[in-house]
Amino acid sequence: MGLLLTGGYLLDQRTGEKVRRDVLLEDDRIQRIAETIDPVGHECIAVNGHLIVPGFIDVHVHLRTPGFEYKETIATGTKAAARGGYSTVVCMPNTRPVLDSKEMIQFVYDSAVKEGNCRVFAYGAITKGELGEELTDMHALKEAGVVGFTDDGVGVQEAAVMRRAMEQAAELGLPIVIHAEDESLAGNGCMNEGEVSRRLGLPGIPGTAESVHVARDILLAKQTGAHLHVCHISDADAVEMVRFAKSQGIRVTAEVTPHHLLLTDEQIDGTDANWKVNPPLRTERDRIACLEALLDGTIDMIATDHAPHTKEEKAKPFQTAPFGFVGLEFAFPLLYTHLVETGKMSLAQLVEKFTTSPAKVFGLPGGTLAEGNPADITILDLSQENVIDPNTFASKGRNTPFKGMKVKGWPILTITAGTITYRA
Numbered sequence: 001m002g003l004l005l006t007g008g009y010l011l012d013q014r015t016g017e018k019v020r021r022d023v024l025l026e027d028d029r030i031q032r033i034a035e036t037i038d039p040v041g042h043e044c045i046a047v048n049g050h051l052i053v054p055g056f057i058d059v060h061v062h063l064r065t066p067g068f069e070y071k072e073t074i075a076t077g078t079k080a081a082a083r084g085g086y087s088t089v090v091c092m093p094n095t096r097p098v099l100d101s102k103e104m105i106q107f108v109y110d111s112a113v114k115e116g117n118c119r120v121f122a123y124g125a126i127t128k129g130e131l132g133e134e135l136t137d138m139h140a141l142k143e144a145g146v147v148g149f150t151d152d153g154v155g156v157q158e159a160a161v162m163r164r165a166m167e168q169a170a171e172l173g174l175p176i177v178i179h180a181e182d183e184s185l186a187g188n189g190c191m192n193e194g195e196v197s198r199r200l201g202l203p204g205i206p207g208t209a210e211s212v213h214v215a216r217d218i219l220l221a222k223q224t225g226a227h228l229h230v231c232h233i234s235d236a237d238a239v240e241m242v243r244f245a246k247s248q249g250i251r252v253t254a255e256v257t258p259h260h261l262l263l264t265d266e267q268i269d270g271t272d273a274n275w276k277v278n279p280p281l282r283t284e285r286d287r288i289a290c291l292e293a294l295l296d297g298t299i300d301m302i303a304t305d306h307a308p309h310t311k312e313e314k315a316k317p318f319q320t321a322p323f324g325f326v327g328l329e330f331a332f333p334l335l336y337t338h339l340v341e342t343g344k345m346s347l348a349q350l351v352e353k354f355t356t357s358p359a360k361v362f363g364l365p366g367g368t369l370a371e372g373n374p375a376d377i378t379i380l381d382l383s384q385e386n387v388i389d390p391n392t393f394a395s396k397g398r399n400t401p402f403k404g405m406k407v408k409g410w411p412i413l414t415i416t417a418g419t420i421t422y423r424a
């Protein structure tokens with residue numbers, strides 16, 4: 001007996017057209033895709049004309065375990081992921097202790113088996129304790145199953161440390177995933193440096209704090225042959241560097257967040273730390289550069305940088321509150337509404353940035369719907385319109401500047417490895 005999804009539509013990958021298809025799942029695989037499939041002997045779910053897409057993949061998620069379980073746990077973070085239509089997340093190592101050893105990776109993977117609600121992969125740290133000094137045992141981390149290396153949350157300050165990390169990563173065939181931030185330029189900034197920060201009298205983080213590291217690491221990737229992946233790109237010059245690197249055949253990929261595609265520093269009044277994130281919301285010029293780069297393929301994928309913090313932490317003054325937004329539970333409808341419904345990008349293109357592209361870049365399961373592939377599936381109701389209401393979140397974090405926004409195109413069913421993980 002299989003699980004049969006009847007009466008739904010798939011997106012034709014070539015034409016972007018919606019085509020009527022039944023989809024049969026057996027165990028953890030897609031068994032069959034056809035115009036009609038005989039329901040006899042199967043458990044049926046009537047999809048009622050909704051859209052069937054591959055389960056979403058988010059390569060930048062802070063699950064906060066171990067050490068910060070008061071912000072998020074693997075149980076709550078992966079439940080939030082399933083509600084947002086995600087089948088797979090890759091979690092960040094800036095936990096306490098840092099995920100910088102085989103044992104810590106194993107701990108996260110064991111916990112995910114026990115309490116997870118989607119597939120969980122982890123990055124291992126580049127340096128021990130994310131202190132930027134001593135390289136981790138990257139070989140051991142690979143054996144433990146990491147999908148890449150990052151010191152996310154902080155930049156690796158020493159170019160020579162990054163060079164050695166890239167040499168190792170190139171040998172191991174895994175990506176170096178960068179949080180691009182030069183601390184000597186970022187200083188104690190709390191928002192983008194520019195007209196708005198000056199008007200508000202708040203210390204700024206210049207775009208160069210990001211672009212200088214992106215440029216440096218592209219050159220090191222060229223030198224070492226490592227695959228460089230740029231996290232949460234937000235600065236127009238950094239985007240231009242990635243475009244140039246790709247044109248030169250340097251192995252670089254990049255992700256952008258929903259907030260850097262939709263928001264700018266002009267919307268910040270300095271009173272609400274739910275608008276504080278790193279990298280900071282930048283200018284309209286930067287935002288447009290990110291959007292154009294997403295459209296022309298310079299930016300490969302969308303990642304939420306889901307970074308939960310407590311209400312108390314985010315109630316602090318703008319200068320002292322922690323950086324970060326949650327994002328898993330509404331990323332798709334948010335972008336569907338603002339990018340697809342407004343005609344800026346096609347539905348097929350948006351889905352690709354949530355699925356096929358991250359799967360391909362990181363070699364993750366899922367990402368495409370085909371017979372024999374993993375049964376990782378999301379069903380979207382493109383006409384359903386809801387308000388983003390933090391009180392309904394499964395995440396412990398409520399910190400989002402998108403609160404109260406009405407958006408369309410919500411996930412109504414998520415299936416991971418053939419198991420229903422969310423049903424509206």
Ligand SMILES: NC(=O)N[C@@H](CC(=O)O)C(=O)O
Nearest residue numbers: 062152153277278307323324
């Ligand atoms: N993005 C953020 O503003 N914060 C992240 C760290 C990070 O992704 O850099 C966090 O861990 O809270």
Ligand SMILES: [Zn+2]
Nearest residue numbers: 152153179231
């Ligand atoms: Zn980061």
